[in-house]
Amino acid sequence: MVTVLRxxxxxxxxxxxxxxxxxxxxxRPDKSVSTEDVPESAPLDGHFLRYKWYxxxxxxxxxxxxxxxxxxxxxxxxxxxxxxxxxxKSYHCSTKCFSDAWQHHRVLHERAASAVNExxxxxxxxxxxxxxxxxxxxxxASQSSPSLANGSTPxxxxxxxxxxxxxxxxxxxxxxTYTPTADDIGHVLKFECIVVDVETKxxxxxxxTLLTSHVIPAPTPTPRKLISVSGIDLIGHLDPDGRISSTxxxxxxxxxxxxxxxATTDFYSYCPSWALSWPYxxxxxxxxxxxxxADIVCLQEVQSDHFEEFFAPELDKHGYQALFKRKTSEVFxxxxxxxDGCATFFRRDRFSHVKKYxxxxxxxxxxxxxxxVPTAQKKAALNRLLKDNVALIVVLEAKFSNQGIDNPxxxxxxxxxxxxxxxxxxxxxxKLWQVHTxxxxxxxIAASADIPMLVCGDFNSVPGxxxxxxxxxxxxxxxxxxxxLDPIGILRPAGKLTHxxxxxxxxxxxxxxxxxxxxxxxxxxxxxxxxxxxxxNCTRDFIATVDYIFYSADSLTVxxxxxxxxxxxxxxxxxxxxxxxxxxxIALLAEFRCKPRxxx
Numbered sequence: 031m032v033t034v035l036r037x038x039x040x041x042x043x044x045x046x047x048x049x050x051x052x053x054x055x056x057x058r059p060d061k062s063v064s065t066e067d068v069p070e071s072a073p074l075d076g077h078f079l080r081y082k083w084y085x086x087x088x089x090x091x092x093x094x095x096x097x098x099x100x101x102x103x104x105x106x107x108x109x110x111x112x113x114x115x116x117x118x119k120s121y122h123c124s125t126k127c128f129s130d131a132w133q134h135h136r137v138l139h140e141r142a143a144s145a146v147n148e149x150x151x152x153x154x155x156x157x158x159x160x161x162x163x164x165x166x167x168x169x170x171a172s173q174s175s176p177s178l179a180n181g182s183t184p185x186x187x188x189x190x191x192x193x194x195x196x197x198x199x200x201x202x203x204x205x206x207t208y209t210p211t212a213d214d215i216g217h218v219l220k221f222e223c224i225v226v227d228v229e230t231k232x233x234x235x236x237x238x239t240l241l242t243s244h245v246i247p248a249p250t251p252t253p254r255k256l257i258s259v260s261g262i263d264l265i266g267h268l269d270p271d272g273r274i275s276s277t278x279x280x281x282x283x284x285x286x287x288x289x290x291x292x293a294t295t296d297f298y299s300y301c302p303s304w305a306l307s308w309p310y311x312x313x314x315x316x317x318x319x320x321x322x323x324a325d326i327v328c329l330q331e332v333q334s335d336h337f338e339e340f341f342a343p344e345l346d347k348h349g350y351q352a353l354f355k356r357k358t359s360e361v362f363x364x365x366x367x368x369x370d371g372c373a374t375f376f377r378r379d380r381f382s383h384v385k386k387y388x389x390x391x392x393x394x395x396x397x398x399x400x401x402x403v404p405t406a407q408k409k410a411a412l413n414r415l416l417k418d419n420v421a422l423i424v425v426l427e428a429k430f431s432n433q434g435i436d437n438p439x440x441x442x443x444x445x446x447x448x449x450x451x452x453x454x455x456x457x458x459x460x461k462l463w464q465v466h467t468x469x470x471x472x473x474x475i476a477a478s479a480d481i482p483m484l485v486c487g488d489f490n491s492v493p494g495x496x497x498x499x500x501x502x503x504x505x506x507x508x509x510x511x512x513x514x515l516d517p518i519g520i521l522r523p524a525g526k527l528t529h530x531x532x533x534x535x536x537x538x539x540x541x542x543x544x545x546x547x548x549x550x551x552x553x554x555x556x557x558x559x560x561x562x563x564x565x566x567n568c569t570r571d572f573i574a575t576v577d578y579i580f581y582s583a584d585s586l587t588v589x590x591x592x593x594x595x596x597x598x599x600x601x602x603x604x605x606x607x608x609x610x611x612x613x614x615x616i617a618l619l620a621e622f623r624c625k626p627r628x629x630x
Contacts, residue, residue, distance in 0.1 A: 032074050033057040034238045037223050042240075043304040044210045044219055046248045048313045051207045052221050052240065054079065067206060073228040080233075083203035084220040085213070086241075094216055095123035097131045099246040099609065107135070113142040118215075118247050134599055138252075214245040248314065249305075249609040253321065256590045256621065257552060259539045278430060278623055279589055280380060283324035284486035284579050285617040286450070286567075287315050288607060289331040289370040298614070300570055300604035311612040312340055318612070320348055322592070322619055326426070327375040328448035328486040335367040341375075350375040351383060355422035357450075358392045362418055372422040372448045372487070381426040384443065387471070389421035394467050398520065411518040415460060421449035421468050425481070428624070442624055445475055449487040451497065458512045461490060462527070463520050465497040469529040476531060482585040482624065483531055485578075488567075488615065492574045493560035496527075501580055502538075504529055536579040536620035537563055539588040555594040563594050569614050570605040573597070579620050592619035 036055040044050055056064050059075045070078040093103035096119045103121035105128060110120035115138050122128040128135070199220065202208070210219065224237040290308040295301075304310060319327060327350065332341060334356050342352040356371035376383070395415035399408050428442040451464050472483055491497035496512035499505070506513065508524035516522060538561040540552055557564055557575070566577040581588070595616050600606060606614045 031059060031234065032068055032077050032079070032225055033235075034079070034223055034225060035063065037221065037238045037240050039221075039240065039242065040309070041304045041307050042242050044214070044242045044245045045304065045310055046210050046212055046215060046245065047317070048248065048310045049207050049209050050219070050221075050242070051309075052223070054206070054223055054238075070226075070228065076228050077225050077234060078228055079206075080224050080226045081204060081206050082201060082222040083208040084199040084222070085202045086218040086220055087198045087200060088217070093121045094118070094244070094246050095127060096121050097127050098123050099249055101127075102244075109139055113139055115139070115142055141252075210245045212247070215247050216244055218242055218244055248317075250317075251610040254593045254595070254617075256619070257540075257593050258590045259542065259588055279621050280325040280428070280430070280444075281323070281619060281621045282326045282328070282446070282484055282486065282579060283319070283322050283617060283619045284328045284330075284448070284577060285319065286330040286488040286577060286613060286615040287332060288613040288615065289333050289368075290336065291333065291364065291368050291370070292331065293607065298569070298605075298607060301607050302609060305609040305612070306607065308336075311607070312336065314612040316341075316344055318617065320345070322617065324619055325377045325380045326444075326446055326484075327373075328446065329373045329375075330448070330450040330488045331370045332373040333368050333370045337371070337373050341373060345375050349377050349379060351378050353383070353386055353422060353424055355388050355420050355448075357418040357420050358390050360392055360416045360418060369418075370450075371420060372450055374422055374424050374446060374448045376424070376426055376446075380429055381444070382429060383424070384427050385425040387423035387425075387475070389423065389449070389468060389471055391419045391421075391464050391467060392416050402519070407518065411520075414457070414518060415463070415520070417452045417454075417457070417460060417464075419450060419452050419464055421447055421471075421487075423447045423471070423475070425475070425479075443479060443481045444624075445472070445481050445483050447472060447483070447485045447487070449485075449489070451487070451489045451491065453490045458496065459516050459518075459521055462496045462500065462506070462512060465489065465491070465500055466527055466529075469500065469531060472531060473529055476582075480585075482622075483533065483580075483582040484586075484622075485533060485580040486618075488577050490576050492576060493557060493562040498562075498578075500527060500529070501533055501578070502535055504531070504533070532582055532584045533580040534583040535562060536581055536588050536622075537561075537591060537594075537618065539591060539620075540594075552593060555596065563618075565597065565616075566618065567615050568597065568600055568606045573605075577615055577618055579618050581620070581622060585625050586622045587625060589621040589623050591621070592617065 033056065034054060035057055037052050039050060039052050053065055056066070056068070058064055068074045068077070068079045093106070095101040095103045101123035103123055105122050105125065107120040107122070107128065111117065119138060122131065202214070208219070219242040220239055222237050222239045225234045226232065227234055293306050293311065295303055295306065298306060329341070332354070337352070337354045345352060352373065352375050354371055354373045357369050359366060359369060362369050395412060399411045399415070424446045426444050426446065428444060431442055447468065449468055452460050472485065475481065476483060485501065489497055496506045496510050499507065499510065506524060506527040513521055513524055521527065540556050541561040555564055556562065563575050565573045566575045567573065600608070
């Protein structure tokens with residue numbers, strides 16, 4: 031007979047919308063130990079495992095602190111209630127917590143007041159919708175939102191299973207995996223696993239159980255808005271699906287999502303361990319990515335197993351086709367399934383796939399050393415150049431057009447490059463060489479077709495560095511300090527470090543915006559000397575801009591940009607990642623319009 035030895039959860043803090051899957055350790059009839067499931071459809075030695083989940087609901091109301099979601103709340107901001115701000119944002123665990131958070135908390139009041147004063151009740155409802163985080167904890171059910179944070183509904187209707195004193199147990203699930211809902215917030219969950227005889231359907235032995243901590247709401251930051259480069263707030267111009275309704279435009283998202291293998295407590299000790307766990311982060315990242323509703327999505331640091339098992343199937347549900355290029359493994363020493371790479375997704379209703387190119391910088395390095403490096407230096411050169419980085423280049427054909435009758439029958443193609451350049455700061459020559467190699471490949475594609483270029487990714491290079499100069503200006507000053515380090519001579523002569531693509535950084539468009547309400551706030555988040563964001567990567571020890579979206583300025587124009595984040599608001603939780611933002615990078619998103627092409 032199968033025997034349950036132990037039941038435990040990777041984390042005992044359950045979060046709305048984040049799957050809970052306990053580990054069930056079994057002893058089989060042959061005395062071997064296993065974690066495999068034994069369902070009723072495939073019994074073992076005449077027995078199977080039955081699972082139940084309960085919500086333990088106390089008569090006493092229980093609220094969660096909006097700042098420290100693992101702490102119970104002791105006070106509530108009545109101003110939030112009056113302003114109709116989602117009630118879960120109104121709770122605090124102490125007066126110090128409320129005082130410390132006031133600088134950021136009062137922004138909610140200001141936005142709510144602004145929405146009412148400027149736009150009336152209709153926009154007030156819009157504000158509430160965009161900031162909703164689920165159920166109102168501690169209020170009557172009539173004041174709670176029935177929607178769940180992950181957009182799903184309970185599979186099983188709750189039924190009272192047992193009542194003891196002031197405590198009621200509701201059955202809420204009957205499978206090994208359970209996803210907490212908004213109704214579970216503030217309550218403890220109980221998981222029960224028991225061996226059942228397949229013939230009699232009666233339990234055998236005692237039930238194995240575990241209790242979780244109180245369910246906490248999924249921390250959700252205030253959504254970022256799309257800002258027109260002319261200064262007009264576009265949030266009111268979304269179509270019923272939430273996308274920009276302008277015809278002939280498309281949006282591109284670039285985002286380093288931080289691979290699970292890199293998201294360790296050693297690197298990010300300031301982030302709660304439950305917020306670093308992959309089951310939590312993947313749901314939080316998915317909500318964020320899907321919420322942007324971009325037509326093209328370029329992700330970096332996507333682990334192979336996570337692409338296959340999570341991102342590709344989940345984004346497929348939202349209408350995206352997926353392409354992936356895994357890093358090469360000459361240097362990587364871990365499991366091949368966890369090596370990360372670049373993933374590009376596009377909406378099937380907006381684009382069709384034409385062609386894919388895979389750039390392996392290791393292959394380019396081997397070709398380079400064979401041609402240029404003396405035999406005695408080949409090993410040292412390869413040791414320096416082989417870093418596993420890759421780029422994924424995709425040619426797409428638009429299913430929309432803004433060309434009108436002047437260009438009948440013309441195909442609108444777009445070439446999208448997605449890359450993650452080497453991170454090591456002492457390898458500036460390698461960074462520059464990788465970027466130069468990518469751009470030379472894109473030049474060949476551009477020479478073969480009339481096609482706009484988009485170059486997205488994490489370049490691990492700050493504004494003003496040689497790689498950034500090459501991208502933004504098409505060349506590198508021969509006296510640039512980054513060129514001093516060139517131990518294997520891959521950057522000489524400096525005059526070869528050029529390209530002919532008319533690339534411009536999308537976010538530099540903020541510097542060209544006209545005069546308008548709130549534009550000064552966006553400019554303060556830009557570096558006036560480089561016209562790039564002040565940061566796209568913000569950890570406790572490092573803050574800088576390393577992520578970019580470059581575009582062909584002769585064939586594309588920037589219509590709008592996703593607003594940047596404020597450093598002070600991030601620093602309230604020390605840095606990224608945090609419970610609200612699940613990567614140490616921020617997402618960049620730009621809306622583009624194809625320029626009408628001249629006849630040839």
